[in-house]
Amino acid sequence: MSDKSYLSVYAKSFSWAGFFLPRKTLKKCSVLYDFCRVADNIADDKDEIEVKEKKFAEFENDFNQKKFDNLIIKNMWGIMEEFNISIKIVQDLLAGIKSDIKERVELNSKKDLLIYSYRVAGTVGLMMAKILNVTKKNSLKSAIDLGIAMQLTNISRDVLEDSKNNRFYIEENFEKISSTINLANRYYQDSFYAIKSIPISFRFSILVARRVYRKIGYKILKKKNLENYQRSGKIYVSNIEKVLETFLSIFDLIGLYLINKNEDQIQHDHILINEEINLNERI
Secondary structure: OOOOOHHHHHOHHHHHHHOOOOHHHHHHHHHHHHHHHHHHHHHHOOOOHHHHHHHHHHHHHHHHOOOOOOHHHHHHHHHHHHOOOOHHHHHHHHHHHHOOOOOOEEOOOHHHHHHHHHHHHHHHHHHHHHHOOOOOHHHHHHHHHHHHHHHHHHHHHOHHHHHHOOEEOOOOOHHHHHHHHHHHHHHHHHHHHHHHHOOHHHHHHHHHHHHHHHHHHHHHHOOOOHHHHHHHOOOOOOHHHHHHHHHHHHHHHHHHHHOOOOHHHOOOOOHHHHOOOOHHHOO
């Protein structure tokens, strides 16, 4: 890619929130996003399944073997070593992306949905938190919650687009879409209190990202039924709405100082995920 990072090109909501991060920190976050985007692009390409499987196996092998002639991989290992990011987290991420390289993808239970959401996005939230120098274990679990919430929002928004690509993460009915948004809101809520553990210079950016992405879910719920949802097309947050959500994030920032709840008192809903993945080994 050119001197523009994948973050600035693909992730509009995150790029907006990243404006409020220190430039040096944003560059580190962009390294992480670039790695994720390259892996994800392989899975999303229009190539035949066999071709994508081969490309992904090569990328995964190059990563595991530390093939530093690939700058994306070299930079990723650099931040892993700098911020003590376990290779297990990255392997979880790659396993999640790899699971999309099939003729048909179908998740059949809440457990499958949460494990998938952890792998492709909870891992990113966890790694991002480490880059932001979060050290408390419960706060790192909250970072996983935020990633899961955002992925559940993505899934709820992209039901029609995903079904065209034979990916069925949830059923194509508005009741299921709404319940997935409500599940996401539980994870958004659990992520809030631990933001107090993020160094103060990074907090506002995370609050903005959280609000802007959560807004997508609220806009989906306003559609009321599947017909309106289908007619609306892919739902985005407009620039005007982003400005408003950014302004409202100021009140969230104030709220962080007013709440008495300690992040160590939060009970995370990770039971289903922990049946298959030991999260304590990752944080």
